[in-house]
Amino acid sequence: MDMRLELVPLPSTDVDRSKAFYADQLGFQVDHDVEPGNGMRIVQLTPPGSACSIAIGAGFSDPHAPPVLNLHLVVDDVAAARDKLIDNGVAVSEVSDMGGGILYAFFSDPDGNSWALQQISR
16 A cells, blocks of 8 residues: 655645745745635645645634654755855754765744755765
């Protein structure tokens, strides 16, 4: 039996602000931005090269839910990815060497959902 993680819902207090952060600053592809009715709005975005997407929206999740922590974006070059995000106005930590060829840099979205850029040297 296959089990594929394909969508991670994230809490958002301002859908337009979150959409702009993920699309404009991180470069995520906007897959859907739909309003099916009853005040509901769902925006699905996918990181470049990823099979898993995120969803933000109104009316389908608790806007007061705690943030999602430590989502990982695996990259080939953490320093280059960090520089690109900084150029796009994202506050990203310094690169941390965890040993064993594993490097990290960290950032958060406007709602406190936290992300890690991870590079694993093989």
